[in-house]
Amino acid sequence: MKLGFIAYKNMVSKPLNMVLSLLLLVLSVSLVTFVLQLSKQLNGQMDKNISPVDMVVGAKGSPLQLVLSSVLHIDSPTGNIKLNEAEQIIKHPFVDSAIPVSYGDNYRGYRILGTDPAYFERYEAVLQQGRLYKTTFELVAGSAVALKLGLKIGGKVVSSHGLAAAGGEAHDDKPYTIVGILEPSGTVVDQLLICNLKSVWDAHDHGDGTHGDEEHREDESNLGNEEGNDHTQENERHHDQGDKEHDHTPDDDEHHHEEEHDLHDEEKEITSLLVKFKNPIGLVQLPRFINENTNMQAALPGFEIQRLMGLLGSGVKTLNGIAMAILLVSGFSIFISLLKTIRERRQELALLRTYGLGTRKLLFLVLFEGLFLAFIGFLLGWVLGRLALILVSKYIEAAYGYVLQINGPEFVELLLLGATLLIAIIAVFLASTSIFKLNISKTLGDA
Amino acid sequence: MVKTDGLHFQYPGGEAFDFPNIDLSAKDHLAVLGPSGVGKTTLLHLLSGILPASSGTIFIGNTEITSLDRKALDKFRGSHIGLVFQRYHFVKSLNVEENLQLRQYFPSKLKDKERREAIAERLGLKAHLKKKVTQLSQGQQQRVSIALGLIHKPKVVFADEPTSNLDDVNCERVLGLLKEEAKLCGSSLVIITHDQRVTEHFKNQVVL
Numbered sequence: 039m040k041l042g043f044i045a046y047k048n049m050v051s052k053p054l055n056m057v058l059s060l061l062l063l064v065l066s067v068s069l070v071t072f073v074l075q076l077s078k079q080l081n082g083q084m085d086k087n088i089s090p091v092d093m094v095v096g097a098k099g100s101p102l103q104l105v106l107s108s109v110l111h112i113d114s115p116t117g118n119i120k121l122n123e124a125e126q127i128i129k130h131p132f133v134d135s136a137i138p139v140s141y142g143d144n145y146r147g148y149r150i151l152g153t154d155p156a157y158f159e160r161y162e163a164v165l166q167q168g169r170l171y172k173t174t175f176e177l178v179a180g181s182a183v184a185l186k187l188g189l190k191i192g193g194k195v196v197s198s199h200g201l202a203a204a205g206g207e208a209h210d211d212k213p214y215t216i217v218g219i220l221e222p223s224g225t226v227v228d229q230l231l232i233c234n235l236k237s238v239w240d241a242h243d244h245g246d247g248t249h250g251d252e253e254h255r256e257d258e259s260n261l262g263n264e265e266g267n268d269h270t271q272e273n274e275r276h277h278d279q280g281d282k283e284h285d286h287t288p289d290d291d292e293h294h295h296e297e298e299h300d301l302h303d304e305e306k307e308i309t310s311l312l313v314k315f316k317n318p319i320g321l322v323q324l325p326r327f328i329n330e331n332t333n334m335q336a337a338l339p340g341f342e343i344q345r346l347m348g349l350l351g352s353g354v355k356t357l358n359g360i361a362m363a364i365l366l367v368s369g370f371s372i373f374i375s376l377l378k379t380i381r382e383r384r385q386e387l388a389l390l391r392t393y394g395l396g397t398r399k400l401l402f403l404v405l406f407e408g409l410f411l412a413f414i415g416f417l418l419g420w421v422l423g424r425l426a427l428i429l430v431s432k433y434i435e436a437a438y439g440y441v442l443q444i445n446g447p448e449f450v451e452l453l454l455l456g457a458t459l460l461i462a463i464i465a466v467f468l469a470s471t472s473i474f475k476l477n478i479s480k481t482l483g484d485a
Numbered sequence: 486m487v488k489t490d491g492l493h494f495q496y497p498g499g500e501a502f503d504f505p506n507i508d509l510s511a512k513d514h515l516a517v518l519g520p521s522g523v524g525k526t527t528l529l530h531l532l533s534g535i536l537p538a539s540s541g542t543i544f545i546g547n548t549e550i551t552s553l554d555r556k557a558l559d560k561f562r563g564s565h566i567g568l569v570f571q572r573y574h575f576v577k578s579l580n581v582e583e584n585l586q587l588r589q590y591f592p593s594k595l596k597d598k599e600r601r602e603a604i605a606e607r608l609g610l611k612a613h614l615k616k617k618v619t620q621l622s623q624g625q626q627q628r629v630s631i632a633l634g635l636i637h638k639p640k641v642v643f644a645d646e647p648t649s650n651l652d653d654v655n656c657e658r659v660l661g662l663l664k665e666e667a668k669l670c671g672s673s674l675v676i677i678t679h680d681q682r683v684t685e686h687f688k689n690q691v692v693l
Contacts, residue, residue, distance in 0.1 A: 044576065044587065051578035389574040392535055393591045394563015396556055479536040482570060483526055 041399065045406035048379065059375035060415045062368035067419025067458065069361035071451055072426045077354045079442050081347060084110070087226045088339035090160045092321060095119065095127055095136075095328060096310035101337035102346060108139060108310040109339050111149055111226050112440075114201060115141070119334045121306040127313065127328065132320030135160070138308040140238045145195050147203030148183045150214070150231045152238030158220075160312070163227045167191060168218030174237040178218040182228035182441065189216050195231070197241060209241050229440070239306060368415070369461035376408055376469035387473060388481040397474055404470045405463065412462030416455050420447065486511040486673040487532065487641055492541035494527055504528050504541075505691055511546075511640075514664060514674040516683050519693030525677045526571070526645055528693070532675065533643050534562045546640050564593055567639035567672065569663070571646040573630045575618040581605075581629055582614040588633050595637065604632050607669075608662060623650075627659060635666045641673045648680045660686050 049056055087110055096104045097117025106113035121138065128136040137160060140152040151157075155170055158178075168191045171178055179189045189195070194213045214233060222228055313336075315321055325336035380387070387400050395403075424444055431442035447455075492504040502524035509515045519525055530536035532543060534550045542551045545565060553561060575584050582601065589595045605611045608628040613621055618629060627647070634642050644663060648656040660676075660683065667674040676683060684690065 044579065047576075047578040047583070385574055386576050389576070390591075391559065392533070392562060392566075392568055393588055394559050394561075395591050396559045399591075479527075479530040482535070482572075482574060483530070 041403050042406050045403055045410060048383070048403075049407055049410055052379075055375060055379070056411065059368075059371050059411055060418065062364055062371050063412065063415030063458065064419040064422060066361050066364035066368050067416050067454065068422035068426065069364065070358065070454055071420055071423035072430075073354055073357045073361065074450060075423065075427050075445070075448075076430065076442070077350070080350075083224075083440060084343050084347070086224060088343055090162075090314070091312045091339050092315045093313040093325060094310050094337045094339060095124065095313060095334050096337070098333060098335045101335060102342045104310065104335065104337045105339045105342040108312065109226070111151075111229065115309045116335070118307040118309055119311070121308050123332060123334060124308055124311045127311060127324075130320075130324065132316055132324055134314045134316040136314070137312045138235060139310055139312060140235050140308040142201065142238065142309070143197040143199055143209065143241060144201050144203060145197050145214075145231055146187060148180075148187070148229060148231055149201060150177070150197050150233060150238070152233050152235040154235070157232065157312075158227075160314070161223060161225050161227045163223050163225075164221045166219050166221040168216070171217055171232075171234050171237075174234060174240055175212060175214045176217045176233060176237075177214040178220060178232045179216055180220050180228040180230045180232070181222040183231055184216075184219045189219065191216055191219065212241050235308065365458070365461070369465055372408060372411055372462055373465035373469050375411075376404060376465055379407070380404060380469055380472060384472075384476065384481050388476060388478045391476065391478045392482070397476070400473050400476075401466075401470050404473065405466045408462040408466040408469075409459060412458045413455075416458045420451065486513070486546055487515075487675065488544040489532070490542045492528075492531060492543065493539050494524070494531055494536070495539045500524070501539075502527055504531075504693070507532075507691060509673055509675065509689065512668070512671055512673055513689060514667065514687055515676070515689040515691065516687035517675065517677040517691045517693065518679065518681075518684065520679055523693040525679070525693060529643050529645050529675075529677045532641075533566050533568055534558050563591055564637070565640040567634035567637065567642035569630050569634035569642065569644035569647055571649065573618075573626045575626075575629065575633075577617070577619055580615050580617055581610060581621070584618060584629065585614075585632060585636050588636050593637065601636065604636055604666070607666070608632050624655065627651075628662070631659070631662055631666060635670050635672065638670045639672050641675060642667055642670075644674070644676045646678050646680070647676060648678060648683060653682065656680070656682050 088105070091109050094104050094108050096108055096115065097119050099116030103113050104116050107115040118140075124136075124138060127133060128138075135156060137154050137156050139157070141149055143150045157163075158170065163180075165178070166181065168178070177195060183189065193216045195216060196208050196210050196213045198208045214231075214237070220227060313320075313324075315324070321338070325338060328334055328336040387403075390400060390403075391397075427442055428444060431444070434440050434442060487507055487509040489504065489507045491506070493502070494504075495501040504524070507515070507517075517525060517528060527536065531538050532545075534543075534545075534553070538551050542549055544550070545561075548561060548565075550558060550561060576587060579587060582605075585601050585605070586596070589597060589601070601614075602611065605614055608631060610625065610628055610632065613625060618626060621629065631644075631647075634644065642663070647659055647663060651659060663674060663676070664686070676687070
């Protein structure tokens with residue numbers, strides 16, 4: 039017959055009391071752990087995704103949009119830039135490497151990204167099976183896409199225009215073949231289907247009216263900026279200015295072929311350029327140079343994301359503050375609940391004194407009960423926080439393709455457990471002063 | 486076994502009591518009689534060490550409990566004194582058996598299942614061991630209370646008005662059980678009561 043057993047029995051004999059004093063604690067712990075995990079994972083994800091890129095160069099517009107679209111792939115692009123202009127930056131002495139990316143199509147909501155093989159190296163993406171693309175219309179699938187869509191090596195994929203799953207016109211005439219699947223990397227690469235740049239250009243090189251008005255409208259509404267690069271316009275531009283010698287039709291494959299070859303460099307466009315600097319001077323000088331002297335814009339992912347997180351951060355801080363306040367209130371509610379049980383059980387406590395239990399043992403009895411409450415409350419709260427995270431993860435995955443990890447308890451959370459227990463201990467000591475003043479004779483006699 | 490000398494108690498700013506000297510030998514029984522308000526319960530609390538005497542000495546066995554510090558007194562009371570209260574006191578969240586276990590365990594860490602079952606058998610509680618105390622009838626609760634007073638084989642059992650709410654038949658029965666159990670445990674028995682029916686059962690009597 040241990041004190042802990044009596045404490046446990048005492049506690050479960052009044053489940054309603056227990057639930058009441060647990061409620062606030064569970065709420066606060068779940069809120070704190072949830073917000074903590076969410077902000078930490080979002081930050082972690084962001085860091086992982088932006089650290090391989092020092093600077094993005096793309097069409098003029100919002101720098102944040104440029105970063106969100108070209109690095110994190112969760113927004114529409116600002117427009118296109120000319121490849122030959124971009125190449126000047128690639129050759130710049132401050133630039134260590136610059137990877138062109140071009141995109142605008144999706145397969146069932148997952149972006150098809152045209153880029154150099156250097157992209158894989160930059161993100162340290164490793165093949166799980168198959169090989170890298172060698173020619174056009176070969177796709178390497180990120181692990182999450184492959185898993186979600188059940189893609190297999192050798193499978194055919196028909197892309198559709200636009201970046202959202204619904205509404206885009208399908209490019210049925212130019213199916214892609216899956217040639218490789220990447221290992222999970224925990225970066226945005228997991229969510230992408232990657233091909234070479236030429237595939238993206240070729241996919242849209244039949245601009246002969248199949249991109250009708252309807253789509254034009256869709257694009258404009260999607261992108262909402264007057265620069266409005268996108269394939270439709272790109273194609274129309276090709277159509278209007280370039281290739282005067284060609285009068286191609288969609289089913290005219292040979293023409294296409296020729297056209298590809300004839301597409302002059304100055305007419306090739308990419309969505310953006312992912313730049314890594316040789317040294318920090320580049321970071322200081324190049325963005326300003328580009329923004330002031332070209333009709334492209336340079337955005338620094340680190341800076342932009344920091345700015346974004348700064349905005350989110352104040353929200354996170356507010357939530358944390360609220361959660362901490364609830365935690366304190368829950369400590370107070372534990373105190374009240376213990377005070378109440380001590381009052382209600384004065385006779386039992388006096389009885390235990392006649393059984394030979396000293397005041398210290400009685401204090402332990404209450405302490406056990408308080409710690410029990412705190413521990414169970416923390417545990418339930420923690421589990422609830424994780425459940426919320428799973429729910430939010432499902433939502434984020436559906437909306438943005440990002441997956442949150444559901445981790446075991448972390449150090450900060452153990453600190454929170456410590457704080458919770460400490461609050462419980464303080465509540466116990468405040469509540470149990472009456473134990474020391476307990477008049478056994480009077481308490482038992484009065485009944 | 487129980488020996489008092491010049492026992493005096495003064496409630497802070499209230500009544501004062503002087504008690505006659507008591508000298509009870511081991512395994513003997515004593516009835517302390519008197520009308521309400523003469524300090525019977527006070528005396529019982531003094532003798533059992535839950536109320537400190539203002540002056541005078543109390544010996545239980547060879548121990549002068551009036552000179553023990555609080556901690557030693559707690560321990561002594563737990564091991565050597567049994568109490569049967571006028572109103573029954575239990576740990577309500579525990580069942581009958583757990584209440585008995587609890588009384589056995591502190592402070593001597595005794596775990597004697599056989600004794601628990603034997604005493605429950607004798608007191609007709611065996612079928613109720615797993616029940617919550619609050620589920621029992623008044624009479625059953627009284628018997629649990631007696632079992633709690635004696636389960637740990639105390640040197641002395643103090644019973645406070647154990648028969649006051651009982652009819653004649655039950656009064657006889659409870660006194661019989663108390664005396665019998667005290668005999669079996671080798672404990673002295675002190676009953677404090679205003680109930681005249683008790684007098685004929687005790688040859689040693691102190692009247693307050």
